[in-house]
Amino acid sequence: MEHSVTVELVDVTKYYENKCLFRNISKKLLPGECLTVTGPNGSGKSTLLKIISGLVKTSSGKINLRCNANRLISPCERAKYIGFVSPELVFYKSLTGYENIDFIAKASGMAALPEFIMASLQRVGLSGQAHEPVINYSTGMRQRLKFALLLVLNPPLWLLDEPSSNLDTAGKKLVADLIHKALTRSTSIILATNEAEEANYAHQKINLA
Amino acid sequence: MEHSVTVELVDVTKYYENKCLFRNISKKLLPGECLTVTGPNGSGKSTLLKIISGLVKTSSGKINLRCNANRLISPCERAKYIGFVSPELVFYKSLTGYENIDFIAKASGMAALPEFIMASLQRVGLSGQAHEPVINYSTGMRQRLKFALLLVLNPPLWLLDEPSSNLDTAGKKLVADLIHKALTRSTSIILATNEAEEANYAHQKINLA
Amino acid sequence: MLNHRISNIITALAAVGVIYAVFFIVPPVEGLGEKVRIVFFHIPAAWISVMAFVLSALWALRYLNTHQIEYDRKSATAAGLGFFFCLLATISGALFAKITWGAYWNWDPRQTTIFILLLLYGASFALRTAIHDIDQRAKISSAYSLLSIVVMPFLVFVIPRYYSSLHPSPVINSAAKIAMDPVMLYTLIAALLVASALFRQLFIYYIERTRRRDLAQKDSPEGGGRL
Amino acid sequence: MHTKKLTWPNSAWAILYKDLLCEFRTRYALGTLTMFTLVTLSGISMTLAGAAISSSIAAMLLWIILFFCAMAGLARTFVYEQEAGTLFTLRLYANGQAVLAGKLLFNILLLQLVTALLIPLFLIFLNIEVHLWGQLVYVLFFGTVGVAAVATLTAFMVSCTNAKGSLFTVITFPLLLPQFLTAIAATEQILTDMIPSWNECFFLAGYDATVIAAASLLFDYLWYD
Amino acid sequence: MHTKKLTWPNSAWAILYKDLLCEFRTRYALGTLTMFTLVTLSGISMTLAGAAISSSIAAMLLWIILFFCAMAGLARTFVYEQEAGTLFTLRLYANGQAVLAGKLLFNILLLQLVTALLIPLFLIFLNIEVHLWGQLVYVLFFGTVGVAAVATLTAFMVSCTNAKGSLFTVITFPLLLPQFLTAIAATEQILTDMIPSWNECFFLAGYDATVIAAASLLFDYLWYD
Ligand code: HEM
Numbered sequence A, B: 001m002e003h004s005v006t007v008e009l010v011d012v013t014k015y016y017e018n019k020c021l022f023r024n025i026s027k028k029l030l031p032g033e034c035l036t037v038t039g040p041n042g043s044g045k046s047t048l049l050k051i052i053s054g055l056v057k058t059s060s061g062k063i064n065l066r067c068n069a070n071r072l073i074s075p076c077e078r079a080k081y082i083g084f085v086s087p088e089l090v091f092y093k094s095l096t097g098y099e100n101i102d103f104i105a106k107a108s109g110m111a112a113l114p115e116f117i118m119a120s121l122q123r124v125g126l127s128g129q130a131h132e133p134v135i136n137y138s139t140g141m142r143q144r145l146k147f148a149l150l151l152v153l154n155p156p157l158w159l160l161d162e163p164s165s166n167l168d169t170a171g172k173k174l175v176a177d178l179i180h181k182a183l184t185r186s187t188s189i190i191l192a193t194n195e196a197e198e199a200n201y202a203h204q205k206i207n208l209a
Numbered sequence C: 001m002l003n004h005r006i007s008n009i010i011t012a013l014a015a016v017g018v019i020y021a022v023f024f025i026v027p028p029v030e031g032l033g034e035k036v037r038i039v040f041f042h043i044p045a046a047w048i049s050v051m052a053f054v055l056s057a058l059w060a061l062r063y064l065n066t067h068q069i070e071y072d073r074k075s076a077t078a079a080g081l082g083f084f085f086c087l088l089a090t091i092s093g094a095l096f097a098k099i100t101w102g103a104y105w106n107w108d109p110r111q112t113t114i115f116i117l118l119l120l121y122g123a124s125f126a127l128r129t130a131i132h133d134i135d136q137r138a139k140i141s142s143a144y145s146l147l148s149i150v151v152m153p154f155l156v157f158v159i160p161r162y163y164s165s166l167h168p169s170p171v172i173n174s175a176a177k178i179a180m181d182p183v184m185l186y187t188l189i190a191a192l193l194v195a196s197a198l199f200r201q202l203f204i205y206y207i208e209r210t211r212r213r214d215l216a217q218k219d220s221p222e223g224g225g226r227l
Numbered sequence D, E: 001m002h003t004k005k006l007t008w009p010n011s012a013w014a015i016l017y018k019d020l021l022c023e024f025r026t027r028y029a030l031g032t033l034t035m036f037t038l039v040t041l042s043g044i045s046m047t048l049a050g051a052a053i054s055s056s057i058a059a060m061l062l063w064i065i066l067f068f069c070a071m072a073g074l075a076r077t078f079v080y081e082q083e084a085g086t087l088f089t090l091r092l093y094a095n096g097q098a099v100l101a102g103k104l105l106f107n108i109l110l111l112q113l114v115t116a117l118l119i120p121l122f123l124i125f126l127n128i129e130v131h132l133w134g135q136l137v138y139v140l141f142f143g144t145v146g147v148a149a150v151a152t153l154t155a156f157m158v159s160c161t162n163a164k165g166s167l168f169t170v171i172t173f174p175l176l177l178p179q180f181l182t183a184i185a186a187t188e189q190i191l192t193d194m195i196p197s198w199n200e201c202f203f204l205a206g207y208d209a210t211v212i213a214a215a216s217l218l219f220d221y222l223w224y225d
């Protein structure tokens, strides 16, 4: 990994017309640290992650992503530093798993070697179905595909929203391994989850009441 | 509940052009029993449930649904006897949760009283957002909405595919309660899951290698 | 398929006979002259194309009632051949029109009918090729061909009423315009019979071929053969 | 009991209502159609620049516009359900006949709306005067109903394929031609202040009836496989 | 290293390629497109029933057909991404300019294809003879490019704000009109063997340039809101 990312949340507040999700959250996440976001359904975990990814605006306060602890990362180049695993991440159904990863990588401004893509598909146990259209994938296989994408993009900041949903025990184990490995490689990870055991990776915690 | 449903799987086999998912599954599920379907990702759990619901054809063998243990239920009236909770069940995003349930109930041939709908939304903890468009729901709230729908339709056969995915601990507990209650009211339940603890409800098991 | 081969031979002979008759027995007609000979290719072609359309619809109905892929295969094959004959009819008709009316195409009602027939055939192919799952494909294209057969009568009845026709009435209501001397009539009938026979032979051949291909697919190591 | 049974017509109403609601919240179809009518009409009238056109061509233009609007608006009948993933829900729970009826009604309504929008503009832009209003409305109504009926069924067929937009037109047009031609002929007569013959009017209505009947017979085969 | 950086034009290519792939996954998409043009044209020429039409009406018809083909196809550029939920993915990872360029190219290509299919058939069916081929191609190309550009931008607006979708579609209508009318006028002249005046040609090209520039400026605001 060339560079690492530091995430600063400065008084982040988000409310929708009718309700306030969270207010004045301030945190600083260093490379190699894991921040877990917990809370009941509808408490705003995914929203917070989307705010950090830049897809949703804060109501007040702001997010600073710093490359190698100094340079600020501008909105338009964020894509290159962030990997997002989310239930809302949807693949192109008529394309195969391989094509999806290849396309998204290219669209985000990097060309990946075919064997590298295949290797990461292998890693998540999809090498068999690499060339089947995603519409034929099972929910679990789609979830695995998201991690294959993450491995290919290999960004310095991971945003994981319910990473192990729809996965079988083997899959859950795989995710745990990936997270551990990533942390050792000084990746910053922000993890929104409902599972108690996933909260254990945390160096820091945010609990949205 | 007026009537109960008996499910007979007779030599059910399913293969897709390139692979065989399962073959010659035969089971008989009586009212008030729970059948769990387990297996790794991509083993065919959801496919089996879809076959039972009549949305997917078997390659060979057949499914018999009997009303009150004798009369066969024809394909066109199946809808009235089956409730399906599945990751593939999608609501109309521009409609509110309430409208979605109201519509689906009506489309399936029953009109539910508003207070009854509100009551079941209350039961799954969505009374607050009943009148928000589903597009604003969080993943967990959508999952809860599926159960609200199930409560309104109140069918004698429940097909639950990963019922507790995306749910927080409270939600998981809610699902467990619902399943227990339903079983005591002689509902037949078929449950496809990756979670070990959910497999405990089982009176019968199918494990897809 | 020995008897198939035999019937092939018979059909071939009959065809040769008819062609001979067309070119050497039938007398040239005043007005049309030698060109009248086109009629003996044109009319049968037109008729087969219409007949095939009906046949394919009938088989489509059979399919929808008994979900046996066999019937869909038949329906599809009939449509395919029908398309082919339809093209022949159109082309021969166009030539004929050029000769008699001086223009290849002028939306004469009959031309319109056959053109729409062409469109319907084409549409059902576009539909077929866009669906990959076999059962789905069979189901939907059957429904489509039934829908089109329901609409067909409207075409046949409406179009002649809104376009003045130069076109002679077909032979069934046998008041054929050109005074048909018996030789012509018999030759024409013979031609129709031969054309039908030809259709049947081709039909059987293609059915066999597709069936063999499907079986081959089923038996291949990956796929249904796994069962 | 908290719930009571509904007959399928009520379900059909529910589906119609749902579609109206969705359409009302995301005015997709209506927006597109308005644009279509506006652009084409202004295009036409400005190219004609006041030059009068024969009523036959006027009739043709009118129906071509209507046809294209239909193709543009009705293709999405089922396709959007499928792309949004709600088709799964609908097929799981909804009664086939109800779906057909509901969608059909919605499409008819949509086309009627477009027609209502189109006609006045059309007559103004091409400064045509109509005296046989009753007949015109009759022809327009039954003409569009036929279009809607065929389109509803073909739209569902298309939603099961992987070639969406253009295929819809391709498989719909040939089926519509008889209706299309009759309607044009009738409209032309009306625009020349001739009362169209009974059998034309009869034909239009008959076509609609036949197609609707056929649709409702065929749809169940498609809906429950 | 397993990966290497790409500049945004490459990303644009990737997006174009993806769209083409999705579009042509059905091997016969092209066949369908041909059928489509065939259908529309035969419809027109059939309703004309051989009656000759003035070149002004011919030009108008040509552009109306093109416009409808364009709208039918292009309006969904982004809407289908949004309905399928892939817009989230795209916005998350893809570069705004790349997306715009890719989609724009795709739409232009599609329209060019339709035009290429349409023109010969059009000339045959309405038996029109053209001598100023160069000018015709010029007008058609720049005309369609303009339509594509506007359509792309509109399509994105429609996709991002559902509720106001219709509003935007109606707004773009005046945007499109000048191009539309100029193109028709120019085509008419060409069909009557007059060489269209330079300023018309300039207008067409200029319009395209302006719209595309405006689009690429606007798009980033919309993309990274
Ligand atoms: C449904 C399709 C068609 C049928 C059933 C049909 C039937 C016939 C029949 C029965 C005749 C013989 C009339 C006679 O010799 O007395 C005939 C002649 C002819 N047909 Fe067709 N035809 C069809 C399509 C066409 C088409 C598509 C064209 C032109 C493109 C065409 C052009 C002609 C011409 C020019 C003649 C000769 C007329 C004459 O003898 O003066 N027909 N057709």
Ligand SMILES: Nc1ncnc2c1ncn2[C@@H]1O[C@H](COP(=O)(O)OP(=O)(O)OP(=O)(O)O)[C@@H](O)[C@H]1O
Pocket: A129, A135, A136, A137, A138, A139, A140, A141, A166, B016, B017, B021, B039, B040, B041, B042, B043, B044, B045, B046, B047, B048, B194
């Ligand atoms: N239309 C199809 N064509 C070919 N293969 C398919 C099709 N639909 C599903 N499959 C395959 O069937 C297998 C089973 O899918 P299914 O969704 O039933 O898995 P599952 O047991 O539900 O997995 P999960 O635990 O992830 O939900 C998958 O490997 C998938 O690739």
Ligand SMILES: Nc1ncnc2c1ncn2[C@@H]1O[C@H](COP(=O)(O)OP(=O)(O)OP(=O)(O)O)[C@@H](O)[C@H]1O
Pocket: A016, A017, A021, A039, A040, A041, A042, A043, A044, A045, A046, A047, A048, A194, B129, B132, B135, B136, B137, B138, B139, B140, B141, B166, B168
């Ligand atoms: N566009 C919006 N307008 C209004 N409210 C919204 C909007 N988007 C989300 N919300 C609300 O924000 C709340 C938080 O949503 P979010 O998806 O972040 O929850 P979550 O913590 O991820 O829940 P889950 O555990 O189910 O994923 C929800 O109550 C939802 O209703």
Ligand SMILES: [Mg+2]
Pocket: A045, A046, A047, A161, B138, B139, B140
């Ligand atoms: Mg969430």
Ligand SMILES: [Mg+2]
Pocket: A138, A139, A140, B045, B046, B047, B161
């Ligand atoms: Mg599953």
